[in-house]
Amino acid sequence: MNTAIMTCLLVALECTVAFAQTEKSVLDASIDSLYSVRGFEQVAISPNGTQVAWVQRLDGGGSGIFLTATSAPAAPARRITASAEHQPHEDGHIAWSPDSKHLAFLSDSANAGQLELYVSDLNEVPARQLTHVQGYLDAPDWSPDGNTLSVLFTENAPRAAGPLMPMTPETGVIAAKVYEQRLATVDFEGGELRNISPADMYVYEYDWSPDGKKFVITSAPGAGDANWYLAQLYIVSASGGKMKAIYKPPLQIAVPRWSPDAQNIAFIGGLMSDEGSVGGDIYLIPSGGGQAQDITPAIKASPSWLRWASNERLLFGEIIDGQIGFSTLDVARGTSTRLWTGAEVVSTGLWGVYAASVSNRDNNSAVVRQSFERPPELWLGPIGSWQQITHLNGRLKPSWGGARSIHWTSDRFQVQGWLLYPNNYDPKQRYPMVVCVHGGPAVGEVPYWPEPFFNTALLAAQGYFVFYPNPRGSYGEGEEFTGANVKDFGYGDLRDILAGIDKIVSELPVDNNRIGITGWSYGGFMTMWAVTQTNRFRAAVAGAGLSNWQSYYGENDIDEWMIPYFGASVYQDPSVYAKSSPINFITRVKTPTLVLVGERDGECPPAQSREFWHALKTLGVDTELVIYGNEGHYIGQPEHQRDIIHRTLGWFDAHLK
Secondary structure: OOHHHHHHHHHHHHHHHHHHHHHHHHHHHHHHHHHOOOOEEEEEEOOOOOEEEEEEEOOOOOEEEEEEEOOOOOOOOEEEOOOOOOOOOEEEEEEEOOOOOOEEEEEOOOOOOOOEEEEEOOOOOOOEEOOOOOEEEEEEEEOOOOOEEEEEEEEOOOOOOOOOOOOOOOOOOOOOOOOOEEEEEEEOOOOOOEEOOOOOEEEEEEEEOOOOOEEEEEEEEOOHHHHHHHOEEEEEEOOOOOOEEEEOOOOEEEEEEEOOOOOEEEEEEEOOOOOOOOOOEEEEEEOOOOOOEEOOOOOOOEEEEEEEOOOOEEEEEEEEOOEEEEEEEEOOOOEEEEEEEEOOEEEOOOOOOOOOEEOOOOOOEEEEEEOOOOOOEEEEEOOOOOEEOOOOOOOOOOOOOOEEEEEEEEOOEEEEEEEEOOOOOOOOOOEEEEEEEOOOOOOOOOOOOOOOOOOOHHHHHOOOEEEEEEOOOOOOOOHHHHOOOOOOOOHHHHHHHHHHHHHHHHHOOEEEEEEEEEEEOHHHHHHHHHHHHOOOOOEEEEEOOOOOHHHHHHHOOOHHHHHHHHOOOOOOOHHHHHOOOHHHHHHHOOOOEEEEEEOOOOOOOHHHHHHHHHHHHHOOOOEEEEEEOOOOOOOOOHHHHHHHHHHHHHHHHHHHO
């Protein structure tokens, strides 16, 4: 070979390797920045408004509870702990006593992995341990008189509650062993934990009555993960005994709250696809039972949280047009007044619930705020007039480009979505784009600082537009919009997404021949579905997808979620499941597709991903399957999270650049 040609080839190869190493180092630096975020798991202001406590992740591992005075929020925060040694452990799930003098919380400081209930008197010594149990504790709260604490307790639970967690491996004879989460109480001065609710009922949420003699609860018999979709509203005495059913909803219910005069109970009801992801209308029912009244029947938003401001007025948080808002509602008139809305996420730290922690005395509030541009920090003040009180993440800057809310028309709907621009965007260049479809489908894609798990914002850091649509089925536009994909999975929502792509391509320098699609959970299904319906996408990454609704029905751990959407079980109406199953259109697929899933995913079992991958492999379509060991629906191990980011970017780079 000619020496000059050989020299040119070697130089080109060295440049290519150097460029690849540089690109990798830039990506790894961006990934590292995601793990350097100080995350806030919860914030709670004291009832008298004088102090604010919060739970944050710690650099050395575990989580810690911190406390500061609202009159001097810039002063160094004090740590409230269950252990004087400050060894890495989990402290969290905080709850203020009614007199603001004590803080209850859960901690595993005494036994790693086993949460116990503690109470601190806010001084420097370790908190006092109240329980010694074997099982899973959650959601501590105080009786109105401050003499009793309540908690949810699952005795001898083999794992943390919730369908996102890795499922317990099944071997031998498979029996319907059910671990019921029960409502329990313990005296403030100490004593044994007492189960209040019946042994055959799973309790999801609860609220003390104003006189402390009763609870309102959401509950259902049987396995908790699946039967949340069937939960009803009950009343149970604080001393225990038989529960009284007061309302059987047509769909799902969440956030039950007793009015201050004890006459009414407010709650959120609607079509909800995931426990913890709350959206719907606000309902009111007499506390003794009766007809539930929808008091927000025409609202073009999705209320997500509520609290009573008075007997006549509710304060609620909502998803509205891809943003978060707070409003008040006149209960008698059914009229609402918006207090604030913004292009960011505002919460108390819990996933899927957009809320504020509000004091009783002066309506001061504490929240966690974050957006595409700003990492999470704590803010304090009246709703919408907050002042920042922490600066733990101030050094972090986005490695992706700017964000824009876009709107378009699809069928009879106005649809909204978010578009992340490439970093260092140049309007004279043409860019590839990746469409990221959210899970649920009853979720709203809202502006938040991206997390390590299934992070797609880093695609924008690497030269892509990233499109986050909120198609029909999403929260944010009212219940008609949320329910518009019932018995129609994949059809109308794909039309919405394609119309949104058309809108972007017509206005921005996006290369229509270099568009990819990805998503996790329902977004994984939509990815699988999209490549069977159109060849518009040049590459796809399907995370924890659903390829065959008919086989999925008997494989997943939460099958009750499907009945409201499909109208019947697969055994009663197999055709409605078949028409939305990607596997039935698999021979149409030409799109290279990467398939990812957790080994012990109970929501979207790995068999669904393997079925899709196997079909593509058999048909000669470029594909790859990765199953992450000991992971559930949520991929939690950092090495697996990093691998997903690298594989996703590598797959799109190979096929779109």
